[in-house]
Amino acid sequence: MRAAKPQYDVFQAIADPTRRELLKLLADRELPVTAISVRFPMSRTAVSKHLRVLSEAGLVKGRKSGREMRYRLEPEPLLELKRWLAYYERFWANKLAALQRYVETKDDAAGGEEEQSGANF
Amino acid sequence: MRAAKPQYDVFQAIADPTRRELLKLLADRELPVTAISVRFPMSRTAVSKHLRVLSEAGLVKGRKSGREMRYRLEPEPLLELKRWLAYYERFWANKLAALQRYVETKDDAAGGEEEQSGANF
DNA sequence: ATTATGCGAAACCATTTGGTTTCATATCGC
């Protein structure tokens, strides 16, 4: 189903704060362009262009309803982000574990996997 | 003194594929700039500029060691991303169980997606 | 002391980005 290579990926798409707001707005509603654009301090055309970026990233989908185009969230591509992020969980997990050991002051922690990284906590 | 307001946030910082590669590279090693830059198809100065963006976003920290500057990952700001993403979990939870299972089974690395312009290593 | 190395700042450049205004087209209401 991977169709043509989109020129915007999810990382680029969410980099812009306006587009993140659009995602939030369309998360649970489906809205036509004009209704969307009145909420933003820019022209309808500018909003339309942001919607196109989101659409190319697969984060939003529009369907035509009469003369209006109604957009809604399409959350699937966020899984790519989630997966990317998952890789780094272990790196802050170490730090949080160190913090937790400190807070708990219990005797359970078996081995200290302390790296030389210079404790920030 | 409170540091100046960073002009790059985590969303912008990770939008660039080179910078995502930098994060991955620096995740478990601490490396000086030249050692980093030889792995990228661009000048040392360009890499240095990417490191500065990451540094402003708090994703990387450099410490001077002699005449070299050694950078390493600073994962905390990724928590902001995680929090942002968490908001949308409920939207894919309903309809995307199958896809999520698919993702989770291959969840062992974050290295799947980086299509760096022109050069693989 | 002199040379070599590691790094970032500066100046510069091309392309992309985020916005605008204008225009063409499709559809709705009358």
Added chain:
DNA sequence: GCGATATGAAACCAAATGGTTTCGCATAAT
């Protein structure tokens, strides 16, 4: 049919972005 409304495409523009080369300055090595 005709005017009003909804939308996207196009042309345009300023600023940001991602890269380059050049340069100056610390620090290391000889």
